[in-house]
Amino acid sequence: TVKTCVLCVSGAAMAGPRPVVMSGPSGAGKSTLLKKLLTEFEGVFGFSVSHTTRSPRPGEEEGKDYHYVSREVMKAAIANGEFIENAEFSGNMYGTSKAAVQAVQAKNLICILDIDMQGVKNIKRTDLNPIYVSIQPPSMEILEKRLRDRKTESEESLQKRLHAAKVDMEISKEPGLFDVVITNDDLDVAYGKLKHAVLEVNIFQCKCPSERKAPVSR
Numbered sequence: 679t680v681k682t683c684v685l686c687v688s689g690a691a692m693a694g695p696r697p698v699v700m701s702g703p704s705g706a707g708k709s710t711l712l713k714k715l716l717t718e719f720e721g722v723f724g725f726s727v728s729h730t731t732r733s734p735r736p737g738e739e740e741g742k743d744y745h746y747v748s749r750e751v752m753k754a755a756i757a758n759g760e761f762i763e764n765a766e767f768s769g770n771m772y773g774t775s776k777a778a779v780q781a782v783q784a785k786n787l788i789c790i791l792d793i794d795m796q797g798v799k800n801i802k803r804t805d806l807n808p809i810y811v812s813i814q815p816p817s818m819e820i821l822e823k824r825l826r827d828r829k830t831e832s833e834e835s836l837q838k839r840l841h842a843a844k845v846d847m848e849i850s851k852e853p854g855l856f857d858v859v860i861t862n863d864d865l866d867v868a869y870g871k872l873k874h875a876v877l878e879v880n881i882f883q884c885k886c887p888s889e890r891k892a893p894v895s896r
C-alpha cells in the first residue's frame with residue numbers, strides 16, 4: 679500500500695509536481711518500468727509522447743508510443759522552435775515537443791519523459807526541473823541478450839545501440855548527473871526502487887497544510 683498526498687496528486691499544493699526523466703541504455707528496461715508505473719498510477723503520471731523519425735515497431739501506436747514523422751517534418755518543427763530538446767540516436771531523430779509536455783501537465787499529471795543521454799544534458803539547460811532517473815542493465819552481456827531477444831533491431835541498429843550503451847554506462851557514473859541510478863536486474867526490485875524515488879520527491883515531501891494532507895491508499 680502506498681500512501682499518497684491528495685493535494686500533491688492534484689498538483690494544487692505545489693508550484694507544480696516535478697516531472698520525471700528516465701534515461702539509460704536502449705534495452706535497459708525504461709519502457710517496461712514506466713509502463714508499470716503508468717498502469718499502477720493511472721491518473722497520477724502521464725507519458726510525454728516524443729517524436730521520432732524511426733518506423734513504428736509491431737504493436738506500437740501513433741500518438742501513444744511516439745509521433746512518427748519524416749526527417750523533413752521533424753527538422754522543420756525543430757527550426758520552428760516546437761521542441762524542448764532533440765537528439766540523433768542510432769540513425770534516427772528523436773525529440774520532446776513543448777506540446778507533448780504541456781498536454782500531460784494540462785491534465786494535472788506528473789510528466790514522465792523517456793529520453794537518451796543527449797536529451798538529459800539538453801533538458802538540464804531548461805527550467806523543467808525534473809527528477810533524473812537512470813535505468814542501467816546489470817551488464818553489457820545481459821543488455822545485448824535483452825536487445826536481441828526483443829527482436830526489434832537490425833544487426834546494424836543493435837551494434838549502434840550497444841556502442842551508445844557503453845558510453846551511457848560510463849557517463850551515468852558522473853556525480854550529480856542523475857538523482858537516482860537503478861540497476862534493472864530483477865524487474866520487481868527495480869520497479870520498487872523507481873516507485874520509491876518518484877513518489878518520495880513528489881508526494882512524501884509534500885509541504886501542503888497537514889490538515890489537508892489526508893493520505894489515501896492506492
Ligand SMILES: Nc1ncnc2c1ncn2[C@@H]1O[C@H](COP(=O)(O)OP(=O)(O)OP(=O)(O)O)[C@@H](O)[C@H]1O
Pocket residue numbers: 702703704705706707708709710711824825827828862863864865866868
Ligand atoms: N528486469 C528485466 N529482466 C528481464 N528482461 C527484462 C527486464 N526488464 C526489461 N526486460 C526486457 O528487456 C527488453 C528491453 O526492455 P525495454 O524495451 O523496456 O527497454 P528500453 O530501455 O525501453 O529500450 P529502448 O530505449 O530501446 O526503448 C524487453 O524485451 C523487456 O521485456
Ligand SMILES: Nc1nc2c(ncn2[C@@H]2O[C@H](COP(=O)(O)O)[C@@H](O)[C@H]2O)c(=O)[nH]1
Pocket residue numbers: 701702703704708728729732763764765767772773774792793794795796797798
Ligand atoms: N533525446 C531524446 N531521446 C529519446 C526521445 N524519445 C526516445 N528517446 C530515446 O531514444 C532511444 C531509442 O528509443 P527506441 O524507442 O527507438 O528504442 C532510447 O534511449 C530513448 O530513451 C526523445 O524525445 N528525446
